[in-house]
Amino acid sequence: MWARAFGADERPVWAEKPSPALALLKFLLVAGIVVVIVLPLLVVVSTSFASDQQIREAGGYVLFPTDPSLEAYRTIFSSPLIFRALGVSGFVTVVGTLLALFVTTTMAYALSRPVVFGRPMLMLIIATLFFAPGMIPMYLMVKQLQLLDTVWALILPGLFAGFNFIVMRSFFMGIPKELLESARIDGASDFRILWSIVLPLSKAVIAVIGLFYAVGFWNAFFNAVLYINDQSLWPIQLILRSYVISGNSLSADQLGVQQAPAPQSIKMAVVVVALVPIVVIYPFLQKYFSKGVITGAIKG
CATH class of the missing domain: 1.10.3720.10 (MetI-like)
Structure with a gap:
């Protein structure tokens, strides 16, 4: 199908392998989006398991509970x-x-x-x-x-x-x-x-x-x-x-x-x-x- 649309030796842009710089940029972009989405959820879950003392010391929100509690x-x-x-x-x-x-x-x-x-x-x-x-x-x-x-x-x-x-x-x-x-x-x-x-x-x-x-x-x-x-x-x-x-x-x-x-x-x-x-x-x-x-x- 590509050969009929773009020629025997030509491939569409989306089928080309990205350059290392572009691949790194895509990775950093996706990683940044994941961090933005996951970090608030991690804070919510961690704070729910944190102890009273750690919550007070952290100012209300905890990223990683040192002494998890149920x-x-x-x-x-x-x-x-x-x-x-x-x-x-x-x-x-x-x-x-x-x-x-x-x-x-x-x-x-x-x-x-x-x-x-x-x-x-x-x-x-x-x-x-x-x-x-x-x-x-x-x-x-x-x-x-x-x-x-x-x-x-x-x-x-x-x-x-x-x-x-x-x-x-x-x-x-x-x-x-x-x-x-x-x-x-x-x-x-x-x-x-x-x-x-x-x-x-x-x-x-x-x-x-x-x-x-x-x-x-x-x-x-x-x-x-x-x-x-x-x-x-x-x-x-x-x-x-x-x-x-x-x-x-x-x-x-x-x-x-x-x-x-x-x-x-x-x-x-x-x-x-x-x-x-x-x-x-x-x-x-x-x-x-x-x-x-x-x-x-x-x-x-």
Whole structure:
């Protein structure tokens, strides 16, 4: 292919081997980016393991703990406040992701097939990408549905995303129609076709959309700020916002323990605990990520 486009002895620029100086420059650039990304994470993790004395000596942040301690994590997991917040976030993420996948998958499959009023409904969904409902109308709707101070106020408003729908619909439209028509001729219903044929062929895009929804539900805190006044229903991200971003400290009384470690150690430990679930889940879905996004965006 190169020979046809560039000649027998000529190669494209991107196929040429870089000079030693250019290779060194690329290495230094990539290494600098890695340091900028990894260093703050290392400081957060190290501070969460550091002792009270070392945190005081270092001025609040520790790069390498000399005497690592798990006291901050023991305090977190023995604290009713943090443990309850993790439970709320876990419930919202799991239930919200499953419900969102169900709604998005069924709607994407329905509108990927020729149906009555399919195009006007598709235009309405696309319009949601350009015109947001607004904070006040959303609050009034949640209030009217009597969802204030319930976990469903954290789930239902984010149950559907137009972008995720478009990606999944495009993927479904790329499935050969002959395969679906042959199943219909054999007497399979739409539900049977979706369950037995479409979903097994769509594992990549379902994994990617599921990851999008899960990250969104886990990291969401603004809905909790708007709709939740009961502190027992706060998700872990709202705890982070209140006690890390706002600069408040977690006292022993607030944590529900007799004695708490250094406030900075507790804060960094909460950050680590909030990051771990997504960091752990992502490697298992990484092989589907590029395939699902690229295929869903191109097909159809």
